[in-house]
Amino acid sequence: MVSTGWRLIAAIALSLLLAIPLLTLVSSMVMAADLMRRPRGGGLAAFACALGLAAWANTAAAQESVSFRSLDNETTLTAYLDRPATEEARPAIVMMHGCSGLLDRNGRILPIYHAWARMLVAKGYVVLVVDSAKSRGFGQSCTAGLPRRTMLRDRPKDAYAALQYLQAQRFVRADRIALMGWSQGGATVLLTINEKSIGRPQPLAQDFNSAIAFYPGSCSETFQTRPYTQVEPGRWTTQTPLLVLFGEADVWTPFAPCEAFVNAAKARGNPLELKSYPRAVHAFDAPNADRRELPAYRNGDGPIPLIGTDDEARADALLRVLAFLERHFAQ
Numbered sequence: 001m002v003s004t005g006w007r008l009i010a011a012i013a014l015s016l017l018l019a020i021p022l023l024t025l026v027s028s029m030v031m032a033a034d035l036m037r038r039p040r041g042g043g044l045a046a047f048a049c050a051l052g053l054a055a056w057a058n059t060a061a062a063q064e065s066v067s068f069r070s071l072d073n074e075t076t077l078t079a080y081l082d083r084p085a086t087e088e089a090r091p092a093i094v095m096m097h098g099c100s101g102l103l104d105r106n107g108r109i110l111p112i113y114h115a116w117a118r119m120l121v122a123k124g125y126v127v128l129v130v131d132s133a134k135s136r137g138f139g140q141s142c143t144a145g146l147p148r149r150t151m152l153r154d155r156p157k158d159a160y161a162a163l164q165y166l167q168a169q170r171f172v173r174a175d176r177i178a179l180m181g182w183s184q185g186g187a188t189v190l191l192t193i194n195e196k197s198i199g200r201p202q203p204l205a206q207d208f209n210s211a212i213a214f215y216p217g218s219c220s221e222t223f224q225t226r227p228y229t230q231v232e233p234g235r236w237t238t239q240t241p242l243l244v245l246f247g248e249a250d251v252w253t254p255f256a257p258c259e260a261f262v263n264a265a266k267a268r269g270n271p272l273e274l275k276s277y278p279r280a281v282h283a284f285d286a287p288n289a290d291r292r293e294l295p296a297y298r299n300g301d302g303p304i305p306l307i308g309t310d311d312e313a314r315a316d317a318l319l320r321v322l323a324f325l326e327r328h329f330a331q
Contacts, residue, residue, distance in 0.1 A: 060082060060083065060084055060085060060118075060121045060122075061082075061083055061084070061085045063080055063081065063082050064080070064081045064082075065078060065079075065080055065081075066078075066079050066080075066081050066128075066165070067079070068161055068162070068164075068165045069161060070135075070154065070157050070158045070161045071157035071158075071160050071161045071199060071201060072154045072157045072158075075135055075136055075154070075158070076135065077130055077131065077132065077135045077158055077161060077162070078131045078134065078135050079128050079129060079130045079131060079162060079165075080109065080117075080128070080129045080131070081126070081127070081128050082117050082118070082120075082121045082126070082127045082129075083121060083125075083126040083127065083171060084121060084124055084125075084126070086171070087170065087171055088171065089170065089171055089172060089173045090124060090125060090126050090171060090172065090173060090176075091124075091125050091126070091172075091173050091176035091177065091178070091209075091325070091329040092125060092126035092127065092128065092166045092172045092173070092176065092177045092178070093120055093125055093126070093127050093128070093177070093178045093179075093180050093325070094128050094130060094159060094162040094163060094166065094177065094178070094179050094180065094208075095113060095116065095117065095127060095128065095129040095130065095180050095181070095185075096130055096132065096155065096158070096159060096179070096180065096181035096182070096185030096186075096188045096189065097110070097113055097129070097130075097131070097132070097133070097181075097182060097184075097185050098181075098182045098183030098184050098185050098186075098283075099140060099141045099142035099148065099151070099183055099184040099217070099297075100140050100142060100297075101131075101133040101134065101138070101139060101140060101141075102129065102130075102131040102132075102133060102134065103131065103134060109129065111286060111287050111288075111289075112182065112283060112285065112286040112287065112289075113129055113182075115286075115287045116180075116285075117129055119318065119322075120325075123322060123325075125325070126166065126169075126171060126172050128162055128165070128166055130158055130159070130162050132151060132154075132155050132158045133147075133151070136150065136151075138150075138151070140297070141184065142184075142297040142305075143296075143297060143299065144299060148184075151184060151188075152184070152187060152188075152191070152218065153198070154199075155184075155185075155188040155191070155192075155199075156188060156191045156192040156197055156198055156199025156200070157198075157199040158188075158199075159179055159188060159189075159192045159199055159208075160192065160199045160200055160201055160204075163177055163179075163207075163208060164201070167206065174206055175206050175209065176209050176329045177206075177208055177209055178208060178209055178210045178211060178212065178325055178328070178329075179192060179193065179208045179210075179211040179212070179240075180211070180212040180213075180214075180321075181211075181212075181213055181214070181216065182213075182214045182215070182283075183214070183215055183216065183217050183252070183253060183282065183283075184217050185213075185214075185216075186213035186214050186215060186216025186217060186219070186244075186253075187213075187216050187217035187218040187219065187223075189211050189212070189213040189216060189242070190213060190216055190218065190219060190224060191218070191224075191229065192208070192211075193207075193208060193211050193238045193240040193242065194224070194229070194231060194236055194237065194238050195237045195238060195239070196229065196230040196231050198229070198230065207239070207240060208240050209240075209241075209328055209329065210240060210241045210242070210243075210324070210325065210328035210329075211240050211241070211242045211243070212242070212243045212244075212245070212321055212324065212325075213242065213243070213244045213245070214245050214246075214285060214317075215245070215246050215247060215250050215252075215253045215282055215283075215284075216244065216246075216253065216258065217253050219244070219253065219257065219258035219261055219262070220257035220258060220260070220261050221233065221234070221236075221257070221260065221261050221264065222257070224236050224261060234264070234268075236261075236265055236270075237265070237268065237270055238265075238270055238271070238272075239271075240271070241271040241272075241273075241324075241328050242270075242271065242272045242273070243272075243273045243275070243320070243321070243324045244258065244262055244272065244273065244274045244275070245275050245276075245277075245285075245317050245320070245321075246258060246259070246274070246275070246276045246277070246280075247276070247277050247279075247280030247281050247282065247284045247310065247313065248276050248277060248278045248279075248280065249278070249279055249280060249281050250280070250281050250282045250306075251281070251282075251303040251304075251305065251306055252281075252282040252294075252297075252303075252305035252306065252307070253282060255276060258274075259274065259276070262274045273324070275316070275317075275320060277310060277312075277313035277316070279310060279313075280310035280313040281306045281307060281308055281310070282305060282306060282307045282308075283307040283308065283309075284308070284309060284310040284313045284314060284317075285309075285313070285314045285317050285318075286307070286308075286309050286314075287309065287314075288309060289307065289308050289309045290308055290309075291306060291307070291308030291309075292306070292307060292308060293305065293306055294306070294307060
């Protein structure tokens with residue numbers, strides 16, 4: 001009963017944050033009532049998704065596939081552009097997918113990224129979802145090999161290419177663009193925004209306004225410094241405000257090394273925030289995903305990756321991300 005009441009309060013708060021009109025709110029409640037009859041459709045996960053989808057349907061232009069050159073000077077990137085149906089310049093978010101790729105077997109954007117994009121557009125933001133994997137002819141890049149090495153090396157260059165693409169659009173505020181990534185995409189965030197980023201072009205008039213990383217890979221002092229990057233040990237720094245969200249029960253990208261890394265960076269004065277969720281595992285913010293193991297992505301004799309939705313963690317993350325973006329876009 002406590003959990004149900006907490007989710008209802010969070011859902012109401014989310015509707016206020018999104019400023020959804022009455023008729024849209026009513027239609028979203030009808031959608032949510034249907035979703036809550038399903039096994040994993042209850043609580044905020046269903047209600048928030050319904051709110052976002054209903055609001056998006058009334059306010060967004062059609063999704064558009066766009067292409068532009070990565071700053072690796074080799075790859076033509078495909079990306080998916082969603083935005084409000086207005087020519088008014090808006091803040092924007094670049095989204096970077098995890099190592100499983102962006103699309104499912106049917107060529108559709110995976111639910112986790114689809115849901116976030118729709119929610120952000122409903123809030124009034126422009127969203128650009130970059131497909132770093134298929135653009136290079138890769139499938140998954142979770143296991144050791146050339147695809148994973150290439151992605152970790154070159155995706156910061158994809159992120160900055162996406163930034164420059166958005167800055168050239170009349171409907172985007174060039175100084176209000178955030179970077180958002182999941183797992184390997186979260187690792188890309190860390191590699192992109194540090195002061196010795198291998199992806200940052202020079203000169204660059206305006207960098208990312210802020211950044212968000214969900215359960216980022218390579219989030220440790222070891223992997224964020226030499227010999228893996230150009231950063232000296234204990235010297236990782238950034239001027240970009242960063243929010244890191246992590247499940248403490250994550251066995252795929254372990255929490256403890258990331259917590260130590262973030263806390264040390266904060267102690268040096270970097271603008272970092274960390275929010276963790278004690279019972280959450282990898283992909284806790286995916287909509288309606290049953291917990292399941294991914295033995296095909298196991299590395300060596302390490303733990304078998306476990307993914308799945310955590311409704312309360314997802315609810316908090318939805319509100320926390322919107323509040324973080326609103327705060328930094330307002331500055």
